[in-house]
Amino acid sequence: MQIDSISLALVASLITASAALAQTKQQPSQAVIADQLDSVVHASELPDAQPSSAPGTVILAASSGASTDHSSMKQPSYAVGDLVITNVRAGATVPKAPVAGGYMMIKNNGSTSDFLVGGQAAFAGEVQIHEMKMQDDVMKMRELADGLEIPAGGEVMLKPGGYHVMFMKLTEPLAEGESRKATLTFKNAGSVEVEFSVKSRKHLNAHGGEHSGHGSSN
Numbered sequence: 106m107q108i109d110s111i112s113l114a115l116v117a118s119l120i121t122a123s124a125a126l127a128q129t130k131q132q133p134s135q136a137v138i139a140d141q142l143d144s145v146v147h148a149s150e151l152p153d154a155q156p157s158s159a160p161g162t163v164i165l166a167a168s169s170g171a172s173t174d175h176s177s178m179k180q181p182s183y184a185v186g187d188l189v190i191t192n193v194r195a196g197a198t199v200p201k202a203p204v205a206g207g208y209m210m211i212k213n214n215g216s217t218s219d220f221l222v223g224g225q226a227a228f229a230g231e232v233q234i235h236e237m238k239m240q241d242d243v244m245k246m247r248e249l250a251d252g253l254e255i256p257a258g259g260e261v262m263l264k265p266g267g268y269h270v271m272f273m274k275l276t277e278p279l280a281e282g283e284s285r286k287a288t289l290t291f292k293n294a295g296s297v298e299v300e301f302s303v304k305s306r307k308h309l310n311a312h313g314g315e316h317s318g319h320g321s322s323n
Contacts, residue, residue: 186294187215188255195272195301196265196280205229205279207270207287207301208309212260216293219293220252221270226287230274237266252292265309281305 117258185189193209213219224232234253237246254267255261263269270289279285283303 116273156284161279167248179299183299184277185289185297186219186290188219188291188294188297190297190299191305192290193301194277194309195298196302197303197305198275198278202278203273203275205272205275206265207272208263208265209299210250210262212259213255213257216257217293218257219291220224220256222252222292224270224287224296226272226285226290228276228279228285229272229287230289231272232275232287233273234268235271236268255291280302 115204137287180304181191181290183191183193189212191212193207193308195207198205211221221234223234224235226232234248234249235252237244239245248271249268253261253263261268272287281303285303287301288296
């Protein structure tokens with residue numbers, strides 16, 4: 106009887122120990138949890154790491170400092186004399202189109218006025234400065250023979266439906282997504298080479314309309 110009691114007690118002890126061990130495996134310690142989290146964080150910092158669909162991984166990746174905000178990508182700017190030129194773009198054209206419009210913002214940081222008088226471009230036979238405005242309920246376009254004034258301490262926006270650079274006698278079409286270099290000439294500041302980002306008609310319409318045709322009226 107004594108042996109049986111000892112055997113039963115031993116069995117009971119083994120059962121209790123097994124249950125405790127099982128509970129330990131099911132509930133890992135705080136140190137184990139911390140180690141697992143640390144592994145996930147370091148995995149998200151590896152150069153070849155791929156985003157995971159697991160919610161925890163997405164949150165960790167978002168806090169790693171990576172950014173896909175394209176607004177942080179600055180547009181190029183160009184300076185000549187006291188002038189600063191930004192937002193340089195041109196309208197895409199269809200094949201065999203004779204003209205294309207160029208647009209930008211010009212700011213004059215100087216104390217005297219200057220004038221945009223023309224330019225040169227390898228893809229155009231002539232570069233003129235034009236104005237487009239309503240006159241007697243009719244939209245008219247004309248060349249500014251004396252150039253476009255950029256007032257001292259002021260700025261002028263060249264945009265569809267208003268002032269613009271007109272590339273005449275195109276030798277080839279301008280395709281959306283391209284960048285085309287051209288030289289702008291100012292009366293006082295001199296010349297500067299800029300790069301026009303070619304945009305679609307739809308993109309330019311969203312910013313004030315695009316040419317539907319071209320004519321000249323004085």
